[in-house]
Amino acid sequence: MVNNKYLENISGEDLKNYELSCFKGEIVVVDNRKAFNKVFPRLCNEKMLGFDTETRPSFRRGAKNRVSLIQLASGNLACLFRINKIGIPEELIKLLANSEVVKAGVAVHDDIRFLKSIRKFNPAGFIDLQKLVKNYSIQSSGLKKLTAIVLGFRISKRQQVTDWEANQLSEAQQIYAATDAWVCHEIYRTLTS
Numbered sequence: 001m002v003n004n005k006y007l008e009n010i011s012g013e014d015l016k017n018y019e020l021s022c023f024k025g026e027i028v029v030v031d032n033r034k035a036f037n038k039v040f041p042r043l044c045n046e047k048m049l050g051f052d053t054e055t056r057p058s059f060r061r062g063a064k065n066r067v068s069l070i071q072l073a074s075g076n077l078a079c080l081f082r083i084n085k086i087g088i089p090e091e092l093i094k095l096l097a098n099s100e101v102v103k104a105g106v107a108v109h110d111d112i113r114f115l116k117s118i119r120k121f122n123p124a125g126f127i128d129l130q131k132l133v134k135n136y137s138i139q140s141s142g143l144k145k146l147t148a149i150v151l152g153f154r155i156s157k158r159q160q161v162t163d164w165e166a167n168q169l170s171e172a173q174q175i176y177a178a179t180d181a182w183v184c185h186e187i188y189r190t191l192t193s
Contacts, residue, residue, distance in 0.1 A: 004137040007149050015145065021153040023182040025076035027174050031085045039079055040091055046074045050185030051105035051126070053114065054164040054177055056084075067114045068164035071181035072103070075189070078178030084165050088119045099124035104188035105181075106130055106143045129187055136191060147183045150190050155179050 028039045043049065054069040070081040070092070081092060095101060096115070104127045105111065112123045130141040138149055148154050159176035169177070 006133075006136050006138050008137055009139045010145050010148055015148055015154055018148045018152065018154040020156060022155060022175050023073070023078055023178040025073075025078060025178075025182070027078045027080065027178045029080045029082065029169060029174060031082040033086065033089075036081070036086060036089060036091075039077075040089075042077060043072055043074070043079060043095065046101065048102040048104065048185065048188065049074060050181040050183065050188070051103040051108065051111070052177070052180040052184060053111045055114070056163055056165045066118060067111070069177060070115070071177050073178060073181035073185050075182075075185060078182055080169065080174060080177050082169075083118070088115065093119060093121045097122050097124050101125050102127055102188065104129055104132075104184045106141070106146070106184060127188060129184060132188070132191060143180060143183065146187055150187045151183065155183060 028035065030036050030039060050071070050073040052071045053067045054071070055067050066084070068082065068084040070083055070088070072079050072081070096103070103125050106129050108126045108128045112126065115121075116123075129146060133141070133146060133150075138146070140146055140149060144155055144157055156176065159173050162170075162173055164173070166173075
């Protein structure tokens with residue numbers, strides 16, 4: 001067990017006392033091959049990335065849509081791969097299967113399962129922050145609470161249930177998606193440094 005300097009949990013009421021923040025780095029929406037080829041090499045130099053996915057919500061009982069977006073973020077770059085438009089390119093599959101690149105996220109098992117239903121691959125290098133934080137006696141597991149506990153600010157989840165397959169992602173959607181992946185990067189970096 002690691003020496004714990006973090007709260008075990010935080011209430012929704014206490015969460016309101018934390019300053020709201022978001023990703024302020026470069027956001028690249030990747031919705032065509034040209035954009036992919038331009039930005040992807042920049043991710044390949046990273047040894048650790050924040051990871052998340054977004055799926056268009058379904059309001060029918062039992063219905064589940066396919067993943068629309070894969071987000072990967074470093075400390076200052078967030079790439080939003082619109083896989084509903086470009087699929088999952090081979091280079092991205094190789095990154096998701098690369099054990100030498102850490103991909104830190106929350107509830108990654110479900111994300112990986114949904115991605116594997118689109119394209120088969122052998123995932124490697126994934127770290128589930130919900131499991132990692134238990135080593136620090138943190139009981140909370142949601143990203144919003146983990147962000148406050150580990151990073152000391154709160155994030156907005158207002159865009160979570162929006163249309164991730166819209167023709168264009170709004171600026172608010174882009175910031176939300178980038179922030180979710182970025183805070184995963186920052187939580188992992190903070191806990192392991």
